[in-house]
Amino acid sequence: MDSDAGSTCSRSSSPDLVVDDSAGSFFSNKMFQAYCQKNRADSEASQGRTEHSSGGGKAKTRSELTKEEMQDLRLKVNSRERKRMHDLNQAMDGLREVMPYAHGPSVRKLSKISTLLLARNYILMLSSSLEEMKKLVGDVYGGNAAVQSRTSAHPTITPAAPTAHLPLHPLSQSLHSLVGSTATTLQHHTSSPSSAPHSPPSTSFLGFHTPVQGLLKDPLHLTSSYRHFPGMPCPCSLCQPLPTTTSTLHSLSMNK
DNA sequence: TAGGCCATCTGGTCCT
DNA sequence: AGGACCAGATGGCCTA
Numbered sequence: 001m002d003s004d005a006g007s008t009c010s011r012s013s014s015p016d017l018v019v020d021d022s023a024g025s026f027f028s029n030k031m032f033q034a035y036c037q038k039n040r041a042d043s044e045a046s047q048g049r050t051e052h053s054s055g056g057g058k059a060k061t062r063s064e065l066t067k068e069e070m071q072d073l074r075l076k077v078n079s080r081e082r083k084r085m086h087d088l089n090q091a092m093d094g095l096r097e098v099m100p101y102a103h104g105p106s107v108r109k110l111s112k113i114s115t116l117l118l119a120r121n122y123i124l125m126l127s128s129s130l131e132e133m134k135k136l137v138g139d140v141y142g143g144n145a146a147v148q149s150r151t152s153a154h155p156t157i158t159p160a161a162p163t164a165h166l167p168l169h170p171l172s173q174s175l176h177s178l179v180g181s182t183a184t185t186l187q188h189h190t191s192s193p194s195s196a197p198h199s200p201p202s203t204s205f206l207g208f209h210t211p212v213q214g215l216l217k218d219p220l221h222l223t224s225s226y227r228h229f230p231g232m233p234c235p236c237s238l239c240q241p242l243p244t245t246t247s248t249l250h251s252l253s254m255n256k
Numbered sequence: 257t258a259g260g261c262c263a264t265c266t267g268g269t270c271c272t
Numbered sequence: 273a274g275g276a277c278c279a280g281a282t283g284g285c286c287t288a
Binding site for chain 2: 077078086113
Binding site for chain 2: 276277278279283287
């Protein structure tokens with residue numbers, strides 16, 4: 001099979017892909033143009049036909065197409081499929097960009113499956129963090145209600161400024177420890193690409209105590225045999241779904 | 257060299 | 273009918 005176009009761009013997920021709306025994005029990139037030129041040169045070498053050899057009349061059925069027209073159709077379908085896959089890879093790159101792992105030229109790019117599994121775990125981690133934060137906020141406002149009922153008996157204390165009397169210190173401590181630990185952890189892992197210059201990025205920041213390779217490489221881990229890690233949201237099928245976390249996300253956004 | 261990962265091609269299926 | 277989506281096949285590149 002002549003998939004020679006793939007050999008020129010096999011490493012990058014979106015090879016030479018330039019976003020150029022005016023030119024139709026992918027179809028403007030040099031690799032593809034060269035590829036099209038090559039294919040056209042191959043297919044048009046025998047008969048000098050134009051792009052649409054049917055010449056505009058009524059549409060032919062597929063069985064009525066000539067060999068060249070079929071070939072042309074095939075090329076069109078192939079390029080569409082190529083563009084579709086490139087769009088998919090662009091989205092995958094976009095996902096990689098927001099993933100908290102070591103970015104850099106010296107760090108190998110996450111594979112697609114690793115990206116997806118990591119993104120899933122990251123979302124679960126964020127959801128659990130949000131849940132914990134919501135709990136803390138609930139605790140604070142619960143205490144605030146008690147304080148308000150007490151202060152209403154004292155006219156010298158204005159209930160219009162309750163935050164001035166809130167026990168903010170413990171809350172801020174908790175939040176800072178929660179957010180701070182996450183931030184420092186993420187910072188630590190995003191800023192340490194040199195720890196493994198040519199090895200796949202580790203996801204130990206997500207609480208994995210085993211190398212991410214072992215965890216992510218085996219899709220069977222997503223079944224009930226998935227390893228459980230202390231303090232980490234578990235993506236295994238036994239622990240699914242997570243209605244509390246999703247509902248938390250929903251309710252928080254709705255309560256805004 | 258084997259295995260992992262990837263891009264591409266291709267034919268089938270479904271949807272508009 | 274045309275396009276999107278999908279999965280299998282194929283071959284190339286890279287690393288252990």
